[in-house]
Structures are given as structure tokens and as C-alpha cells.
Amino acid sequence: MSQHVTIEDVTPRDGLQNEPTPVPLAQKLLLIQKLAAAGITHIQATSFVHPKWVPQLADADQLAKDLPPLPGVQYSALIPNLRGYERAVAAGIRHLEFVLSASESFNHRNLNRSLQESLALLEQVTQRALSDGVTLRVGFSVSFHCPFEGRISTQAVVKLARECRAIHPWRLALCDSDGMGFPNQVRDAVRALRDDLRMQNAEIALHFHDTYGRGLSNSLVGLEEGIREFDATTAGLGGCPYCPGASGNLATEDLVDLLHGLGYQTGIDLEKLLDAAEFALQFSSRPYQGHLLRAMRPGTCQKNELRPVP
Template sequence: MTRDLPMTVPSPGLPDHVTIYEVGARDGLQNEAAVVPVEVKAEFLHRLAAAGLPVLEATSFVHPKWVPQLADAADLLNRLVRAEGVDYPVLVPNERGLDRALEAGVSHVAIFGSATETFAKRNLNRTLDEQFAMFAPVVQRALSAGLRVRGYVSMCFGDPWEGAVAPEQVASVARRLVEMGCHQLSLGDTIGTGTPGHVDAVLDACVAAGVPVRQLAVHFHDTYGQALANTLTALRRGVRTVDASAGGLGGCPYAESATGNLATEDLVWMLDGLGIGHGVDLDALVGTSVWMAEQLGRPSPSRVVRALTGGA
């Protein structure tokens, strides 16, 4: 018996192709309680590349005190056999993190900002405005070294301490990061409270602030089951890059209400049904997520993985 396949029914107003920005190896694993062996992480990245994912966020050069799971960042990159045509960005929190990234020979880095005052203080130990002073030399040095710089903006759709976040506030942060030199901004629904209308409002505010949709990506968490609906809304608005995590791994170590990221398999299933290209082999990806779930000792939360494997 062949496995299920979605019927392909294109929908007007959607892109022909979407870039999947795979965050499983970094965002997906960063808050695992037990340290995942570096050999397993390297194999995970190898399998994800073999499945056709074009962008694999490999790790972060954050201080081990704050995220012990990523203390092996340099070792991982030394072990990594980079697949041809695959981009391996790393997250850098500050200039020291950038120093380590440059030593490792990376070509693409990301910084991680906040749309809210409280989360900036909790995550970065900076005020909302002070975070930009911290990012500026990192971005300038990275650009001078020929690196591309991505900017993450967290808490774009709600903050567990401040509640609702004004779309204009998100847009203001986004504009400052673009002006600083970030080539792409990933708008994060860190606690998963966003809904499609809210996505429209945030994108409207960003465009009104002078941030073009072509420079925006989206990063949705599925806390309330809204990640795919929100993604479809963003695609209809012209967004062409979607962050996702193989097997639905991940969350945020600084926000307890943040549950798993949008599962890459669930995203691929939807894109296949819409006839949108992405270049990913779903069977290989599902096999990779089942393998990773075995390493972690628990089943994958991805609905597509469970449907295609009988609950694995």
C-alpha cells in the first residue's frame, strides 16, 4: 500500500516556491533538558541536508552558561561536513559570539532581538533601545567580513509578561534592524498566540514602516494550533521564507509558555497540497524526524510524522 499524498490544488495569490528555513538543530534542540551528543547533532544536520532542506540553522555561539545544550557549537561546526548548496547560518548574541563564528568560517549569521521591553531585559539583559547598541557593532563587523546577517524579532504577536504587542512596535524594531543592515527579518510568534488577522496587521505595519515584505520571514509556534493558518496568511501576503523545525521540536528557554515550532513536515504537506515548490523529500524528512525522536526518547509531535508512521 502506498502512503497518503495530498491532492494538489493550487490556490490563487500564492508563490510558486517557498524557502524553508530549518531551525531544528538550533531552536529545536536548545532547550532539551538532556544534552544531545555532538555526534547526534552532526548526523541530524547531515540527514536534514540529504532531505533537501536548503537552509539549516546549525547552532548558536551563545555563552554555555545560558544555553548549555549549545556549548558544543565550535565542535559541531568542526565536525560538520557541509553539503553543497546548503546554507548553515549560526546565531550570534554579541561580538564575542561573532568572533567565534568568524573563527569557525561561517558565511551567514543571525542576531536575536525583541519586540518588547520585558523580553529584551530577560533574554538580552538590555532595554528595548539598548539592544540595538549591542547589535550595531556585530552587524557592522559581520557585513564588513562579507557575511549575511539575519535578524530575529521575538514576541511579535504577544508577550507572556506584557500581553498584546502593538503591530507598530514590532514594525519599529523591524525597521531599525533593516536600517542596520539585516538582509532578512524573521517575525517570531514566540508564544504562539497569533491568529491570521493579527498576522495581516503586523505585516501591514511593517510595510507602512518601510520594511518590504520580500525581506520578511515568519516563525510561528503551534501553541494554540495556529501555525499553519498563520503561515498561509503570510504566504498570501507575499512572504517567501518560512521557519520550521523538523518533527516540531523546540520552543524558547526564556519563555515557559512557548511550545514547539511549526513542524517542517506539516508545512511541507500543506505546500505540496497547494502545489508550491520547496525542494524537500518528505519521506526522507519524516525518516529523519523519527530517527531524532528515537534519540530523544519520545515521539515526534508532528501530526504528519505521526500520520505517516502510525504514531512514531
């Protein structure tokens, strides 16, 4: 089994979208360059949602046009509908994540439409993507727990996956948006997607938040099941506007450290990744949420922790 693990760093999108103060475009581009310099090959750069919903990413069109074309680096962006698709493709993005939720309530709150309506949009976007040669990954928010409906059953995830895969067999990302998933749920969901839908490991990505400190345990179970693609954010930035108390995503540096310790390859230089984490931390309104930076560069975190929380 492959020992190479792909990390999709989603800091510029998931990390920054919940910060109270929008980060200037030039700073976002610098962050992206630092991530790439550390060896991150997959970067989720922004989200093409209506600026009214996520003002922090209102610069998506300009940011996408200004992304530096770096060899070996693949940029992606999140889209919820056809309008987002059109904006993203017009701005030059060729890899998109279509987002919908594993729970009906979260879909309504996060996307303002029913799951059925999101599936109809996925169908429209799929037709366009196939004719344009654009790649999609379909991301399921709240795959394990929903702040409104509670625990999400494996059957609900499989049902939604079956409906999406009937439209087109795009790769899927299971996202633990409020960080309340448990390792046994991750194992059950991955196994069910393989057993019931005949999905391959390479067609499944995992996206963990670390609200309850379960990000690494959940990742470990995913690895043991053979999954080799994980999302994370540098310095553990992020949160979830509809998940009260949700702290950031799993920190990229914590995940990479675990992977390297277990003998997996990522192509990522940990020291340079810590440089990127230090840089990203200045955009956080909260103390550092990860572990590695605190352990290896304690001075950096102290400075951040002394800052007043707005």
C-alpha cells in the first residue's frame, strides 16, 4: 500500500473564512507561497460563495487570478452552486470542491437550500465540469455530527454518497465540520463506502476539525483504513460559523509530524511548514490551536497568546 500521503492545505479557505478580520489579498498570496515553499502540493485557495455569506473571501475572483503558477502545485476552490462554478472557472481554477451537507438542517443553514436542491445543482455543475474538463471533488459537511441534528449515521452518509455517485463518480471528502466525529464513525463510514458502493480508497478524502482533540485519532483510523488524502490547516486556523465552539481544523503541522513519525512520505518540509504556521498565526484571533508549533517554537505561541482576543 502506498506510503505517500497527500495533504490538501485548506488554510486560505477554511482557515481564513471564520476570522473576524478579513486578511488582505497580498497577505493571502504570501501565505499560499509559504505553503507551497514548504512542499504542499494541494492548496484550497478560496471559496466562490456569495460575498454576503462569507465576506472574508469576497476577493475570491481576484485571488484566483493572482495565484502564482507554481510547478507541481494544484489549487482548488470551494463552490456551492453553478454561479460559483462559473466564477471559479472564469478565474482559472480547474479543480473544484462542490459542497453539500450530510444533514438536511445543516444544508439549509449553511447553503440556504434543501439537500435535493443541492443534488440538482451538483447535476448541473457536473454537466458543465465534464464538458469543460474541470475536476470536482464532492465534500460532505458534517459527515459525522451535525450541530442541529446530532450524530450522523453511516447510513445517511452512504445514502448521500450513492446519490452523488449516481450523478457522477466524483471523489468524495468526508468532513467533520464541528470536530465531533469519533474514530469508530470514521472507520465505519470508510468501510461502508468501500463495501456498499465499491469505492476505492483513492476516491475518499478526510477532513477533520480538532474541536475535541480527535483530529489525529480520526486521521490515524483513516490511514489504517488505507486513505491517503487529508485536509488540514496550518496553525490549526479555522472554525465553523454554524458550529458553536468549533475550534480550528486539524493543524497541518501536527498531521505531517504524525505521518513522518509513522514512516509515511508527504514531500513536506516540516521546518518550512512551521514558518508558514508562524505566518498564518498572525491572522488568527485566537491562541494557537495546534501542538507542534508550541512544542518546537514556544516563543511564537507565547506572543500570540498574549494578544487580547477581540
